[in-house]
Structures are given as structure tokens and as C-alpha cells.
Amino acid sequence: MIRNLLVIVLLLLQLKNVGQQKALPENSTLRLVLTEIDEFNKSENKRDSSFSRPLGSHGEEDYYRNYKFYYKLDSSLRKLDTSAFSFADRINYELLLYSFEDDLSTWKYRSFLNPLLSDGGFHSYLPQMGSSSYSTKKEYEEYLKKLQDIPRYVDEHLLLMRRGLKEGISQPKIIFPGYESTYNQHIVSVADSSAFFKPFLKKPESISAVDWKSITEAGRKTVIEDVIMSYKKIRDFFDKEYLPATRTTVGASDMPQGSAFYLERIKHYTTLETNPDEVYNTGLKEVERKQKAMEEVMKQAGFKGSRKDFIAFLRTDKRFYPQTAEALLKEASYIAKKADKKLPMLFGKLPRQPYGVEPVPASLAPVYTAGRYSGAPISSKHAGHYWVNTYNLPSRTLYTLEALTLHEAVPGHHLQIALTQERDNLPEFRRNLYVTAFGEGWGLYSEWLGYEMGFYEDPYSRFGQLTYDMWRACRLVIDVGLHAKHWTRQQAVDYLSENTALSIHEVNTEVNRYISWPGQALAYKTGELTIKALRKKAELALGEKFDVRKFHDLVLSEGTVTMNILNKMVDRYIAEANK
Numbered sequence: 001m002i003r004n005l006l007v008i009v010l011l012l013l014q015l016k017n018v019g020q021q022k023a024l025p026e027n028s029t030l031r032l033v034l035t036e037i038d039e040f041n042k043s044e045n046k047r048d049s050s051f052s053r054p055l056g057s058h059g060e061e062d063y064y065r066n067y068k069f070y071y072k073l074d075s076s077l078r079k080l081d082t083s084a085f086s087f088a089d090r091i092n093y094e095l096l097l098y099s100f101e102d103d104l105s106t107w108k109y110r111s112f113l114n115p116l117l118s119d120g121g122f123h124s125y126l127p128q129m130g131s132s133s134y135s136t137k138k139e140y141e142e143y144l145k146k147l148q149d150i151p152r153y154v155d156e157h158l159l160l161m162r163r164g165l166k167e168g169i170s171q172p173k174i175i176f177p178g179y180e181s182t183y184n185q186h187i188v189s190v191a192d193s194s195a196f197f198k199p200f201l202k203k204p205e206s207i208s209a210v211d212w213k214s215i216t217e218a219g220r221k222t223v224i225e226d227v228i229m230s231y232k233k234i235r236d237f238f239d240k241e242y243l244p245a246t247r248t249t250v251g252a253s254d255m256p257q258g259s260a261f262y263l264e265r266i267k268h269y270t271t272l273e274t275n276p277d278e279v280y281n282t283g284l285k286e287v288e289r290k291q292k293a294m295e296e297v298m299k300q301a302g303f304k305g306s307r308k309d310f311i312a313f314l315r316t317d318k319r320f321y322p323q324t325a326e327a328l329l330k331e332a333s334y335i336a337k338k339a340d341k342k343l344p345m346l347f348g349k350l351p352r353q354p355y356g357v358e359p360v361p362a363s364l365a366p367v368y369t370a371g372r373y374s375g376a377p378i379s380s381k382h383a384g385h386y387w388v389n390t391y392n393l394p395s396r397t398l399y400t401l402e403a404l405t406l407h408e409a410v411p412g413h414h415l416q417i418a419l420t421q422e423r424d425n426l427p428e429f430r431r432n433l434y435v436t437a438f439g440e441g442w443g444l445y446s447e448w449l450g451y452e453m454g455f456y457e458d459p460y461s462r463f464g465q466l467t468y469d470m471w472r473a474c475r476l477v478i479d480v481g482l483h484a485k486h487w488t489r490q491q492a493v494d495y496l497s498e499n500t501a502l503s504i505h506e507v508n509t510e511v512n513r514y515i516s517w518p519g520q521a522l523a524y525k526t527g528e529l530t531i532k533a534l535r536k537k538a539e540l541a542l543g544e545k546f547d548v549r550k551f552h553d554l555v556l557s558e559g560t561v562t563m564n565i566l567n568k569m570v571d572r573y574i575a576e577a578n579k
Helices: 002-012 028-050 060-078 087-108 126-131 137-167 195-200 209-245 258-270 276-300 307-316 325-345 398-408 413-421 436-449 459-484 489-499 504-516 520-545 548-555 563-577
Strands: 355-359 371-374 384-388
Touching: 028 060, 028 087, 060 087, 087 258, 087 563, 126 137, 126 195, 137 195, 137 209, 195 209, 258 276, 258 436, 258 459, 258 520, 276 307, 276 459, 276 489, 276 520, 307 459, 325 355, 325 384, 325 398, 371 398, 371 413, 384 398, 384 413, 398 413, 398 436, 398 459, 413 436, 436 459, 436 520, 436 563, 459 489, 459 504, 459 520, 489 504, 504 520, 520 548, 520 563, 548 563
Parallel strands: 355 384
Antiparallel strands: 371 384
């Protein structure tokens, strides 16, 4: 399911696999595996091109073909003797195996039959095509082909979801209030008001008036006949088939093979050998630790009352909420520029790709999180984007904005992802790989770095940072509670609302996200705890020789890696520094 969504995003960004770069593993078998993957991707792209499928193929047979291919590679790799591998190739080896996991799991647990999340789905990212820049006749023709492919693309996904309903694999009905916004907003009466028609509203100078007339006429016809009609089909499917028949249970363990699926997702998202009870107990300990820290900040603020009273105060006092979308975006931009200024004190190497601050696209905002990073290919015309959600302003807390910005922009996701793309020493597959425990762990660690960067100067912002930290600790408890301990949705809502100062709107969207995406929420705190523990280990081992800039450059030097690899990297770094 998740791989499917990521493929959609890559398609919309017009990323294409163009073959491996010069940086390749030393080991000939690993090089051969990368060549096989490259050839397989080319054959899949050729297959789609021959059948005029610019949005890719998403039939059950396509997922099975992927599974067979990666199962064969996985089996072959696991037979290799890696004792003679270089350190770099041991990393390549482990990350190749990790990269196969989603394809193997997707087929084994039939999750491709469930191509939805609470804040997105197979249809939700399509409108982003309308936000891309097109300047030539050829680019517009390619865009039109994608729009004309939407009916087939939708039909394939609806067929999968119908199969999912029969097999008991679907999202719970309880997460769908408000979800109709993801399709209803695209059912418009006039093509010109569609998000998909946006590229046709202004003529590029390079296109003649005659060609432009033909292009816009084709665009208007395609939006009406292919795009809007497809979203009507989606609406009818949800209203008449899916919502009446989807499951009333909540946890992943309630689906076929559910318990085994959840255990596999825990391993995938934490990259650790652990189990639900260990994760749950770690969460309880972290929650207790953050509660004590919150009490201390309340004293610093001079507040008289309980933590519950303080949270209620933060949720209701208007000074903590933006009055306009522009004010929220300006404040986020100001924080981001303050963070930019501080980066050289913590990093020796910085990315060349810039980033901008923009609102979450209207097509996603009603069911989306408070903010998120949206990257761009390093070779594209676009910068990275730090998205800030300006929908429902009374739910957008200013006291958490510093932590959000440091996580999503710099030194968090933008810095880490842009640097990874710029690493010429990495094989191509690793430049586009995202190990969630590392990426989200780094994002949460970046929030904590705010103290070293001079942020969180007032107690309310400090409480906001602790709220975000507590939020990730609560995820360990809630995710396991929902998917392994048969918690109800209301139990999860109560636990998150009582322990954090997140707005109630955000609490509800977050809980829906955890329900729809088993295991992913565990990555953040798991990764952050590992990075902080390794930094402490290095500080103790190196003493005065410890250099925080060198440590951060080391952590980011291999792109995204598993926690096992990161441990080995730091051990090696300590040993070499102590020579």
C-alpha cells in the first residue's frame, strides 16, 4: 500500500529511473543485482508505455510480478557470504534487503488491496500534477496523456478495493468522516475551476497562440470527460460500495494475517528486533519522563493548576493561534530563516538545494497533518517544500511551530533528504531510499537540537516542544494499543489529548493516521532515541575530541540507514577517532 502511494508521488514529480550512476558497489554480485533491478524497472516502464499507461500499472498481476522478482533477489542475497565485504558494501547489502521488504510484504499480506490512508490515497496525490510547471508543447502533451490515463488508473484501484472488501482487507469505517473532501472537491461543474486545469490558465511564451488554443481545448475536454467523471466514479464507489461494507474493527490484528502483518511492520519501521510489548513499555516510560518535564515548564511559566488545566489554557487562549493563513506562513518562514542561520554551528556539510514555505495543497489540507516536507528531485526545476497546513486556523498552534519547522525543514527533513540526493558516492537506489526510523528519528532529533540552536526561549514554546516529544512517545503506546491490544479509537483519542497540548482537531487526524498506517508511528521515537544514545556514546568515548559537527556529518554521510547500520557507523567513527 505505502509503496504504491510513494510510486504515485514519484510519478507526479516526474521522476524516472534512468539507470545507475557511476557510484556502484565494489562487490560484483551486488552490482549485478542493481543491474537486474534497473533492467526490471526499464521493462516495467516499457510495458506501461506500450499499453499507454503513464500513471503506471496497478493490477494484482503487477504486484505479483514485483513480488516474484524481489523474492528471487532476496533469496539470492541472503545466501551470500558477506564476511569479505567492504564496510560500504555491507551497508549496500543490508539496505538492498531492506528495500525489498515493502514489495515482499505488500504481496504476502495483500496490503495492495488497501491503497488508502486516512490523509491520502491513490486518488489524493493526482491533483498535484496541476501544480507542476509546464512550458513546452511536449510537456503539455505528456500532461494530457496522464490526465487521459486517470480513468484506467482509477478503475484498477477500485477493482483492488473491491477484492479487498471480499478478503476482509480494508480501512476501518471509523476513520472516514470528512474523507469525502478528497474527492468531492474535484467534482466541479466547470473545467476551468478544477485543480487539474490550473496549468492551462496561463499561456507560456514559448507556445504559439494556435497551439495554445488546441492545447487548452484538449485540456478542457479531458478534465471534463476523464478527470471529473473519474472522481464521480470514486464518489459513487465510496458512497454505495465501500463505506457500507468496510470493516467496523479498528486494529490491524483484526484483518486476515493481521498479527503477523503488524509484527512485520514493527520490524520494518523500527529496523529493530523488537515486539509489541517492548515497544509499548518503552512508550510508557517515555510518557512518564515527559510528564515530569512538562510539570517543570509549567512552573517556569508561573502557571497555577494541573497539567490538564494548562493544556486547556493553551488550547483556548487566542494568543497561541494565528489569525490569518498569511500570518502563519510568515511565522513559519521566519523560524525557518532563523534555523538556516544556525546550521553552520552544527554541520560541516550543507545541501545546495534550497527550500520554500508553502501551504498544504487545498486538495489535501482538510485531512492532513499540521505540516510536512515535500521534496523535489535534485535535477528538477523545483526546490524542496516545507508545507504548513493553513486549513482550520483555530487548530494550528503557534507554540508548536518552532518544533514543527525544525523537524520538517532544517535541520530536519529538507537538510537530510537534500544531502542524501547530493551524495555522489552512493548508488542511485540509496539516494532515493527512505528508511523511516532514520528519517523520522532524525526529524525528531532535529526538534531537540533546537535547544542548541537557541530556540524555545519562552516556556510556551518549550512546552510546545515537549508536546511534540510527548506526542511521539504516546505513539509507541497508541500504535501498539490499537493494533495489538484491541484499543478503541476513543481510547487512543483520550490518551493523546490528555498527554499532549495538540489541538483536538490534530488529535483526531493523528489517531486516524495511526489506525490507517500500522507501525509507521513507531519510527519517530525509536529513531530519535537511537541517535541520541549514539551521540552520548560518542561524547563519552571521545571526551574533548568529540566534535558535534563531525558527528552530525557522520550520521548523514550514508543517506538513510537502518539503526543497525548507524550503530556500526558510530562504532567505526569512535575507533578511528581514538587511534
